[in-house]
Amino acid sequence: MLKKLINRIKNKKISVCIIGLGYVGLPLAFRFLNAKINVIGIDSDIAKINKIKSGSSYIENKSFKKNKYYKEFQKKVSNNYTKVGDADVIILCLPTPLSKNNTPNMSLLKNCILKIKKFVKLNQTLILESTVYPGATLELFNLLNSDKKFILGKNFFLGFSPERENPGDKLFSYKSTPKVISGFSKQCLSIVYFLYKEICNKVYKANSIKVAELSKLLENTYRSVNIGLVNEFKIIAKKLNVNIWDIIDAAKTKNFGFRPFSPGPGVGGHCIPIDPIYLSWYMKNKNYNSKIIEISSTLNSSMPVWVCNQIFNYLKKNKIKTNKLLIIGLSYKKNTADTRESPSIDILRKFVNKKFHVEFYDPYVKKYDFESKYFNNKSLNLKSIKKYKKDGIIIIGTNHKNINYKNILENSKLIFDTRGVYSRNKNKKIIFV
Structure with missing residues (x-):
């Protein structure tokens, strides 16, 4: 047979x-x-x-x-x-x-x-x-x-x-x-x-x-742990008033024993936020509490709150009064329409709760259902971004490739970049978070 x-x-x-x-x-x-x-x-x-x-x-x-x-x-x-x-x-x-x-x-x-x-x-x-x-x-x-x-x-x-x-x-x-x-x-x-x-x-x-099942969990736990590490390094760099992207550029010149990971506003999708938790849960049933896995998962899940707090504190410290926000990118990763577990959505929710009038631009996500009078459910046309030159803030939530970031920079008053799309730009209206 x-x-x-x-x-x-x-x-x-x-x-x-x-x-x-x-x-x-x-x-x-x-x-x-x-x-x-x-x-x-x-x-x-x-x-x-x-x-x-x-x-x-x-x-x-x-x-x-x-x-x-x-x-x-x-x-x-x-x-x-x-x-x-x-x-x-x-x-x-x-x-x-x-x-x-x-x-x-x-x-x-x-x-x-x-x-x-x-x-x-x-x-x-x-x-x-x-x-x-x-x-x-x-x-x-x-x-x-x-x-x-x-x-x-x-x-x-x-x-x-x-x-x-x-x-x-x-x-x-x-x-x-x-x-x-x-x-x-x-x-x-x-x-x-x-x-x-x-x-x-x-x-x-x-x-x-069982080896194959665990290999998948290792693949995504590896990514979660390393993203957690570089996200913590971003927090450290912010405390020390150093650009995290300058640090990464210097470190990745080492051509052995180092692989660069990019910090961001958190992790999303159906793999990195979830798979490590599956393994951690399973091991608790085997009387073992995983350490690095749980720490990195907790840190990654806390990043949207950290990003929002950085922005709120900056606005307060610099006495900037605005209730307008444009989020660039709703999906959890670049060049996809997938919004599952997206940190951009978590950030959106925080600002809506603060009574900000939130709009978004995402070339892949044309509409996102979010029940609030403070949120525009349809993606903006890129031309309409010009209104943020006088009032409002822009958050780069996802680093899609097919976006004219130069146009966004020219037509904005203040940009909070969570993905490093302006990592080599020293313009003072760009704030890395």
Whole structure:
């Protein structure tokens, strides 16, 4: 049976069902489509389904519309979980957020498992791409297999392959980025390997599912810790009245043992603010309190408050009276429309609470729903920024590339730069925070 399954993969005679068509699942679907593999798409969000069927993409990669397999895929997208039974491989690409009490929220994955439970069949392969705590992949399979009809490696196959999408990066490709894979057994690993070789140039076989699960947590915890470090250094530099960007420029001339990270107003998205907390929570259940992980997460989450306090204190100290604010960039990172966990939104909220009339300009975010009479929900035209030359302040919240920062500088009275877009500009109306 194993050889038969692998041959079907190599001959592109299989169907892959991707559940969760967001920033991870939708690009993954098109990678398999481009490899001439049949793809079934499932998502519980009707709005997403309708957008796909209408031919519009809700993520930045507009080339999807031009894809020659797009029309074929549109017919196979629905919220119908019975379609799982038509697939050979099921890949879960669902979000794993945090609950209000800062603990892992696995409800989307667990609910999905319960929905597909009666439709899964013998000799299918289940792969998880969602970020989870160690051991969660097997926990989800046990939930699926509560009646014990499946035997892993014999009549059902299980794998984990952490997603490595990079929203906003037009050059991102699995031609250059390796894909980590894992399987419950050698048989499981073989199927997962040959499947991903259809869309990836380089596939790395992790020694176990738990190793692969932890590798994803290490990747993003590494980033969280280093961003936390450079954010603290920004606070230190501010205390000492030194430009943090001058310090980084000097330090990164060292061509060994140092990798520069950029400070900012905090961290956002669905990885860096969340993944370290998953690991920290898991280790508390193992009677270990992680130290550096928790400190960096706490510091990063406090940065929007620090930024706002710096601005409020500056305005007070310099007796600047204004209630007008323009935020440049609402998304959590450059060149994307993704506002999940965005520190710009936290900053926006602080100023709205202070009764500031807040407007925003973001070339990717055209509208943001925020119920307040003090907030303009629609993105400004860049020409309308000129009114901030006489009154009001501007905050650079996101460092998108396709913004005319020179024009903003010329048509502003006071700019608070959280991203270092003016790092080499000594104009006195630029304040780094």
